[in-house]
Amino acid sequence: MSKLPNVTTSIFTVMSKMAAEYNAINLSQGFPNFPVDERLTDILARLSKENVHQYTPMAGYPPLMNKIARLTFDSYKRIINPELELLVTAGATQGIFTTILALVKEKDEVIILDPSYDSYESPVLLCNAKPVRVALNDDYTPNWDRIEKACSAKTKLMIINNPHNPTGKILTENDFIQLKNLLEKYPDITILSDEVYEYITFEEKHISAHTKDFLLDRCVMVSSFGKSFHITGWKIGYTIAPEHLMKEIKKVHQFLVFSVNSISQFAINEYLDIVDVNLLGKFYQEKRDYFQKLLQNSRFELKPCEGTYFQVASYATISNEDDVTFCKNLIIDHGVAAIPISTFYSDHKDQKLIRFCFAKDDFTLESASEKLCQI
Template sequence: MFRSKLPQVETTIFTVMTNLANTYEAINLAQGFPGFDCYPYLQDLVAEYMQKGYNQYAPMHGVGLLRQRIEEKSKNLYGVNFDMETEITVVSGATEALFVAITTVVQPGDEVIVLEPAYDSYVPAIQLSGGLPVYVQLHAKDFSVDWQQVKDAISERTKAIIINNPHNPGGYVWKKADFETLSELIGEREIYIISDEVYDHILFDERKHLSPCMFESLQQKTFVCGSLGKTFHVTGWKIGYCLAPVQLTKEFRKIHQYVTFSTATPFQFALADFMVDPTRYLHVGEFYESKRNLFLKGLRETKFKFTPAEGSFFQTVSYGHLSKEADYELAKKMTVQAKVAAIPVSSFYHEKKDHKQLRFCFAKEDDVLEEAVDRLIDFSRHIR
């Protein structure tokens, strides 16, 4: 009899809700992708490089010019010098970066701390490596870290901690005190940090992005997993990267070469040219902040409760004061009746813990957000 390596894995909630949105012609604020196109100049650059014949395999660790731009970007963002030859690897999306980083450090029987609610790719990667996920729940109200729970979860078998900053689905942005506490808890232990930072440029209200690689005590133990697709509105290109110290990068690349080997060549050259001007990524947060603010202005007219997202392009809302209905059922009902699709936050918990919360993606055109809010205002008034 065939034995599944991931018997518990079913169709993702993102696919389920997107299919439902398509069936009922609903506004899709469920799946996390921009509802607008990338810069036309960036498209022109891709076409130019295709026409010039840059259509064969790229170097395994990434096109040199793009790694140079990521080196410059990391210096701008983190103030840390990553060497483009030995510490920066271009991969096919941040999900690959996360998978390979987890696979690099996790051996059978190792424990990996997962902060829930969590992005759905973490746990399958841990399990495929024979590791054991150890779950720690974030504070339900604002998705900040319960550090006492983290301390209690660390054991002699802990090999890694996965962090996500800014957080999806909650929008929480880590503070300096968070990293200082993390450093104290890890100390001299051989515990690695796999840092999911795909929304590193999408922070609001003058917040600054912090990464464990910026802290000397954590730098040599950290894999930074990033996404150029999220930053430049080209999620379908699947261009990600991993920043890690030399020895970790050496081991990371051993596995990467047998996963995808290399990433689409003309996209890499186009992005390298596009990133010559740092303002193209340094002001992304301002662009998304205006969309968050527009969405929040409308949400204030609904009966939902919420804490404004500090980063990412997601906003969660609570409805427990209105109804005891399961979030999955309410999300389906909202898609069918109000024709607005969202993600039930219970989907980000391994035991489907239901705090009566929904996640909306506001990376959409302004008129789409305004129409969605108009529908949500009416729907929220009839929740029972």
């Protein structure tokens, strides 16, 4: 009997496979197609000939952990103890999975805000716990009344994603006020804050959970070097949590992967000395603005994008098809792959919205936009 009977092939795999079959331009999966910084690949090439190929300590390569602690302070003025409050993970998804397995017990409840990343629910189910999916408002702001009504004495974890995938929204100061009020009523709830797009924000910087004193003792932060440095295939991220939570997370981590790929840790440790993460927002804002300009004469209605490298678009004036069918036909008939937003909802709510990834080189964006503007 399957432990995940309702889990099928992910929509990302489906759309990327179709894109390959039909030789379509792939704006579906969230990965960049432009070159990695040569400074990083040069570091990697040199290190490949050095003695960096054996296990690192379970929690991570100590010099890298110290650099992450410094990055956290420089970015958010938060002081962490890297030995006790930090864990290098095999990608952010492993950090999320490990955290949920460590902190959620059978019959616990976990609040997940829809539309949501598909890797949140499965580890909850594997814990024999209950995922409680709560829809955001139609403008993708949190509905705190609805969220509070979904909480109970059984609620042990709430997952927030900021900046938000797939919508590109960022939480406001008022959202954190509402969250603080809710947590005062439910002192047993821990927050899992997925902030993998933390350095990819535009007009406004996102407000990190790192900056909120009321969260520091009851929040697990998940970050991604893969997203920040355009190296998604390296599968390396990190998790920050107070010592009492990190002790439990490390217990699971040591039996899941034990330690993360050594050479990537050594390479990123050196790269952090020369890279400026604060330039990422400007870099991706230029791509967002260019993509939006290319589509301004299309029939798609582009929704606000405050962060991430995703652009949500409505096709309501183009077709009455459901969004999954529309995306499949978009590949077959027009040669562009996107992701249907309904697949991020537990009830597959269809609002005639799709998601494009604009983390692509200009030629790819231009070629895709030319096709999209012909629809």
